[in-house]
Amino acid sequence: MNKVLIVDDSATMRKIITRVLRQAEIPCASVVEAGNGVEGMARLQSDPDIDLILSDINMPEMNGVDFVKAVRATRAKEALPMIMVTTEGGEAMMNNALALGANGYVTKPFTPESIRAALEAYLG
Amino acid sequence: MADSSTRSLPGDAELLAALERAVDEVFSSMVCAFEALAEHGSPVAAAARGGARESFDREAVVEFRGAISGQVVFRCTASGAHDIARGLLMLDGETALAVDEVNDALKECANMITGHVKTRVLDPLGAFDLSIPFMKDAGAQPAGPVCGALVYRLQQGLISVELWRCEGAPHS
DSSP states (O other): OOEEEEEOSOHHHHHHHHHHHHHTTOOOSEEEEESSHHHHHHHHHHOTTOOEEEEOSSOSSSOHHHHHHHHHTTSOTTTSOEEEEESOOOHHHHHHHHHHTOOEEEESSOOHHHHHHHHGGGOO | OOOGGGSOOOOHHHHHHHHHHHHHHHHHHHSOOOEEEEESOOHHHHHHHTTOOSOOOEEEEEEEESSSOEEEEEEEOHHHHHHHHHHHHTOOTTOOOOHHHHHHHHHHHHHHHHHHHIIIIIGGGSOOEEOOOEEOOTTOOOSSOEEEEEEEEOSSOEEEEEEEEOTTOOOO
């Protein structure tokens, strides 16, 4: 993978996910960050070579569900995979996110193994 | 599929047991070593028994709203707060952290714990909303009855994880 976008309102969680990607030996050249869906959309416009998104759901300004909708308005699931990384582990919430175009999800707390398992299909 | 309208609302004991499982899972997988000091106890009393010389002066809160409403309150001593932040960020004990970094780590802990409780106990009851986690002035009591407090000793400090119901919300 060339570039991964991490969208989470917690700077702590963005750092943890970045570190876990390295621990899980996920091959990606760089990681970029955004604090909510609005910032995520701006980042996608300025960084067209992002090829995977890891996004929280419960965020201010634009939550992860609305972010999925916004991304899928212009980018197909196959073109830009989105994995939700969230405390919202309920079946209804996850099914909603998947129906709207998320490719998968990981619930917090997570381990490097669970992150790797969720990304396995997209590692090329 | 179970009909959420026929489910009875959880009592304090069930909510507190879910809170305890959430703390165990979050801390054992992502934070740091911990030891339970007291269940259903007051943080102040437990801190005194644990020989604490610090007050619980950091407080992160997540509110939940649905068939029952309330707050998960995550209080800790200053050294406990640093323990948690270093644990989450996988830093050694010598690394200095800014206040914002510590507060963000506490909010994320409160968020993960509340999310775990929501998934396991609240979601089967119907739709629930979680607030964005926020820091609150230490010592202010939420307006409502407390379901209970779980108190833990970390390497260098103490934490209290509490579940409060909103006043007027139905509870069994």
